Amino acid sequence: MKSTKVILCVLALSLFACNSDDGNAPLENEAKLIIKLNFDANQTRLNNLGQPATIPAGNATQTPNIRQMSANYIEFAPNATSLLGQGEIIYEGPETNAGGDLAIDFQQAILAGQDDTFLEVPLSSVSAGNYDWVRVSLSYQEGDIMIRQSNTDITATLASFLGYNNYITSFDLNGNTFNVNDDVLQGFWAVEAFGFTAQGQAPEGATTVPNPLFDTSPVPQGSCVVTGQFENGLSISGDETEDVVVTLSFSINNSFEWTEVNSDGKFEPSAGEQVVDMGLRGLIPLVGN
Structure with a gap:
C-alpha cells in the first residue's frame, strides 16, 4: 500500500511539473534565430539611394567609435518589390504615447555592442521561405567622437536618436543625466x-x-529603416535543428557629419557647429557565425 502511494505522489509531481511549464517559452534545445550587431568603419559609405556618397561642401565628417546600438524593427523581405511590412517581421520594439504621440519607448530599448547578440527568437516562429533582403529600423546609437573644446581635442561620448519619434524620460552619459521627459524626433543628439x-x-x-x-x-x-541585401540569400526551411546566426553589419564610415564654422575638420559645438547627420551608412547582413 505504501509503495502505491509513493508511485501516485511521483506521478502527481510529474504532472504538476509538466503543467506548470510555460507553453510559449522556447524549448531548451530548440533551434533559434540569433541576430548580432557589427559596426564596420571600412564598409562603403552610402547615401539614401544605397550609392557611394561624397561629403557636401562646407561639411566635415568623422568615423565614430560606436559602443552600443538599438533597433525597434527588423524584417526579412523575400524580394526587391516586397513593400515595408509585407515581409517576415522578426522584431518590433516597445512604443508608447506617454509623450503625446506614438513614439519608441527608449527606456525599454534593447542595447547591444560590437558583435553582441541583439535578439534571439525560436526559428519555429519564423515563416519558412527564401529572403533576399533585411530591413532594420534603427533607434539609438552611442559611442565616442572627437570634439574641439577650448583649443584642445578631446574624446566625447555621443548619444544620437535615430528613430522616427522617441519618448525619453532621461539618459545618462558618463554619469551626467540628461532629463527630457518628452518626445524627440529623429536627429536629436547629445x-x-x-x-x-x-x-x-x-x-x-x-x-x-x-x-x-x-x-x-x-x-x-x-x-x-536601413535596407541591406544578403549576398546569397537567407533560406529558412522550418526543419532547422541548429541555430541560424545573422550578423547585421552597419557602415559607420564617416557617419558623423556636421556643418563647419571653422574649416579645420574638427567638430566644435562651442563654436556653433551643428550636427547634420548621424545615420548609418549602409547595411550588409551576413549569415553564419
Whole structure:
C-alpha cells in the first residue's frame, strides 16, 4: 500500500511539473534565430539611394567609435518589390504615447555592442521561405567622437536618436543625466566630455537612411529603416535543428557629419557647429557565425 502511494505522489509531481511549464517559452534545445550587431568603419559609405556618397561642401565628417546600438524593427523581405511590412517581421520594439504621440519607448530599448547578440527568437516562429533582403529600423546609437573644446581635442561620448519619434524620460552619459521627459524626433543628439555637455537637433530629413530599393520599395521619411541585401540569400526551411546566426553589419564610415564654422575638420559645438547627420551608412547582413 505504501509503495502505491509513493508511485501516485511521483506521478502527481510529474504532472504538476509538466503543467506548470510555460507553453510559449522556447524549448531548451530548440533551434533559434540569433541576430548580432557589427559596426564596420571600412564598409562603403552610402547615401539614401544605397550609392557611394561624397561629403557636401562646407561639411566635415568623422568615423565614430560606436559602443552600443538599438533597433525597434527588423524584417526579412523575400524580394526587391516586397513593400515595408509585407515581409517576415522578426522584431518590433516597445512604443508608447506617454509623450503625446506614438513614439519608441527608449527606456525599454534593447542595447547591444560590437558583435553582441541583439535578439534571439525560436526559428519555429519564423515563416519558412527564401529572403533576399533585411530591413532594420534603427533607434539609438552611442559611442565616442572627437570634439574641439577650448583649443584642445578631446574624446566625447555621443548619444544620437535615430528613430522616427522617441519618448525619453532621461539618459545618462558618463554619469551626467540628461532629463527630457518628452518626445524627440529623429536627429536629436547629445555629447558629454569631462563635464562639458551639449545637445541639439539635426534638421528634419537630414539623417541618411540607405535604401537600395528606393525605386521598388520605398520607406517613409524619418523612419530610419536601413535596407541591406544578403549576398546569397537567407533560406529558412522550418526543419532547422541548429541555430541560424545573422550578423547585421552597419557602415559607420564617416557617419558623423556636421556643418563647419571653422574649416579645420574638427567638430566644435562651442563654436556653433551643428550636427547634420548621424545615420548609418549602409547595411550588409551576413549569415553564419
